[in-house]
Amino acid sequence: MGARIISGTEIAAQIREELKQEVAGMKDKSGVVPGLVTILVGKNPASISYVTGKQKTAHELGFLSLQDDQPEDISEADLLALVDKYNRDPKIHGILVQLPLPKHINEKKILTAIDPDKDVDCFHPVNVGRLVIGGEEARFKPCTPAGIQELIVRSGFETSGAEVVVVGRSNIVGKPIALIMMQKGKGANSTVTVVHTGSKNMEAHCKRADILIVAAGVPGLVKPEWIKPGACVIDVGVNRVGEKKSEKTGKMVPILKGDVDFDAAKEIAGAITPVPGGVGPMTITMLMKNTVLSAKMSVK
Ligand code: GUN
Secondary structure (H helix, E strand, C coil): CCCEECCHHHHHHHHHHHHHHHHHHHHHHHCCCCEEEEEEECCCHHHHHHHHHHHHHHHHCCCEEEEEEECCCCCHHHHHHHHHHHHCCCCCCEEEECCCCCCCCCHHHHHHHCCHHHCCCCCCHHHHHHHHHCHHHCCCCCHHHHHHHHHHHHCCCCCCCCEEEEECCCCCCHHHHHHHHHCCCCCCCCEEEEECCCCCCHHHHHHCCCEEEECCCCCCCECHHHCCCCCEEEECCCEEEEEEECCCCCCEEEEEECCECHHHHCCCCCEECCCCCCCHHHHHHHHHHHHHHHHHHHHC
């Protein structure tokens, strides 16, 4: 029997609808509208496309959405001053500086200048620390890992006591999703193993997983024989393996492949995310969720 396909596109749309209602309710009750600013330095085409997607979604949800474009040669001091301006702006609840930044700017310095309570990316060391401590301390969750957790929970998988195996130890996905899934509480409370390039027997660990989360950046790394029958498989990999002509537009578009051998894996897994259309659509949605949370916290 084939696996159930976990559609990130559908689940993201559902969460966005919930957020839209929440934003409208917040506006009615307290007059507060979530405000998100995205700062883009330079004209990197991929960054323009990401930022445009974030702004479009924020606008659709009824946010105050602000796009702040800065020239490639902006000085570090001027960028710090800009971040400070938004830190002090009470209408802004979320500040996102799109990465990567030009080489003459110290990315760490900029990210740590953002007020942790407006750091909706959850990249600030204070927020990473809050995530490590967990419980009441944890505010924002980083967007991609938060999206992964939502996909697992909304697909009906029991996480409490489940064996979760994470492949990859990046700061953006591997480490934070391991932290999130090991927290005490709903949608987590799992037994977590993290495997990485230094691990001795990746296959044996993966085979134990009730929930297998793969964020390695290696196309087709996980083979069907690595998967426990019936497991929930979340593929975070988005690897460009070539180009093809789009049937819709006639333009060349990248061919994307996940870290899991999808066609074979779907015969073994209980549920699996596709690439594209799995984890990808969740990331922007969780950014919106963090901004709504930040706005809510500002009302209290
Ligand atoms: N560049 C690529 N992905 C991201 C992201 O999630 N946040 C920021 N700030 N920059 C990015």
